[in-house]
Amino acid sequence: MIVSISNISKSYLVESIFDKKVLNEISFELNFLENNFISLIAPFGSGKTTLLKIIAGLSKTDSGKIIVKENGSEKILDNVVYIPTEPVSIPWLSVKKNIEFSIPNNKLSQERTKFIISLIGLEGYEDHIPDKDSFGFRFRITLGRALYSNPKLILLDEPFNKLDWLTKAEIFSMTKSVVTQTDSKFLMATSNLLDAIFLSDEVMFFNKEGKTLTESLKIEKSFSTMNEMLQSDYFNQVLNNFKLKMNIHSGYNIKDFSI
C-alpha cells in the first residue's frame, strides 16, 4: 500500500479571532510496500499531530486529499488507528477488558485476546487494573486495543517521549516484535532522531513549515539494542548527513556539546 498525501493544508481558529496555518500545501508519499515502519521527523510545533489526525480521519483538511494506492487501484484511506502521546488505557478496567473494550461480541475471541496480550508482553497481567501504572505499561495496553481492530495503519504520535531508557528499550523490543508479527503498518511522528532510526525502515524529515527536506532516508541496518546503534558507524554517518541538512531555517536546533 502506498499512502499518497497531496496538497494538505490546515489552519486553526485561535481565540475565535484569527487563523493560524499549521500545515501548508504538504505533499509526500508513504511507501508501505517496502516498509513496515516509517517515521516522520519534524521539530516541535511543526504540525505533526495535526497531520496524523488528518491521516486518521479525525480532523478535516482545508484543502488536499489522501488516497491509498493498492493493487493497482486508488481508494480512500480507512481503518487507521491514532495512538496519542499520552496512553489512553481506561484506568478502571482490567488489561483484558481494556483490550476488548467495545469490540462487538461476534468479533471477540479468546484466542485473539490471548495472542494480543502475548504480543504486547502482558501475559499474567490480564486481570490487572492499570490505574497507577507507568506510561510504558499503559502504552502496551493502548497498542493492544489498537491491534484488536486489525488496522491497516497505526499512527504513533510521539508515544515514547516520557519513557525512561530502560522502559524505552523494553517497549522498543516489543514494538519491533509487533511490527514483524502483524499485518499492520506503522507511521510514527517524532522529533527524536534516535527513536526513529532505531525503529524505522524509512525516515522522512520535515522542516518547521511542514515541507519535506529530503524525500526519505532508507534505514539499511537493523539494530537489536540502542547501544549497538549508537556505537555503529552507520548511525554516525546518518547523523552527520542529517546535521548537514539542518540549518536554522529548518526549525531544528542541533547544539554540539562535545568538549
Add this chain to the structure above:
Amino acid sequence: MKSNKIKIIIFSLVAYIALFEFLFPLNGFFPSVTVIFLSLTELLQNYNFALNLISTFAAVYVTILFNFLFTKILFPYLIRKKVEQDSSDSSSIHSIVSIFIYIPFILIALLILTWFPDFILDKYIVAIIILLPKNLMEISEYDISNHKNYFYFYNSVGVDKTSILNKIIFKLIEPEYFLDQLKNHSLIWSIIIIAEFIQQKEGVGGILRTVFKYQDISLIFTITIIVSLLIFVIQKVLNLLYNKVYFWK
C-alpha cells in the same frame, strides 16, 4: 492537623457545656445540653421527627440521583462540540450553558412553590431546578483537554462517539463531579428544608415552620444540631465512598 481539629471540637463542646449548662443556663439564646436532650425527646414524641427526617433525607438523595441522571443524559450533547473541536477554544460550549447565569432559578422555584402549594413533588422539582443548571455550568467548565486523546483514539478504533462520551469521558470526569456534589451537599439539604418550610409540608422544614410559630429556640437548636451532624456524618461516608469507587483517580 486532624488531632488539632479534634482538640478544637472537644474544647468547644466543653466550653459550651460549662457556659450554658452551669454558668448561664437561662440566657435566652443558647439552650443547655439537658434542654437539648429534652427537646430531642419532644421532637421524637410530639413531632414524629424520625419520619420527617427520613422524608427530607429521601428528598435530598433522590434529588442528587436525578441530577446525576439528567447530567449524564445531557452530557454528550453539552460536551461533544468541546471534545470534537480541533482548537483549544472552548467559548462555543460555554455560551450554551452560560445563559443559565441570567436566569433567576431561585425565583422560578419560589413561583412553583406558590403556584402549586399542594403538589407533593414540589420540593424535588425546586431542588432540581436550582441545582441542575449549576451542575451543568460546572461540568461545562471542566478541563477535558486531557480526555480528548481518549476521544481521538477510541474514535479511530471504531467506537461510536456517544459511547466514548458516555462510557469513557463522562466516567473520567465523574470523580470531579462527585466532589462538586460533596461541596453542594449542605446546599441541597438547605434547599429541600426551605421548600418544606415554605410549603409547611412533611419533612424537617415542616417541623421547623411549626417550631418557629411557637418560637421554641431549644427545638430549633436541636434540629440544627441533628441536621448538621447528619450532614457531617454523610459527608464523611461519601468521602470514604469516593476513595472506594474512584480508586483509579
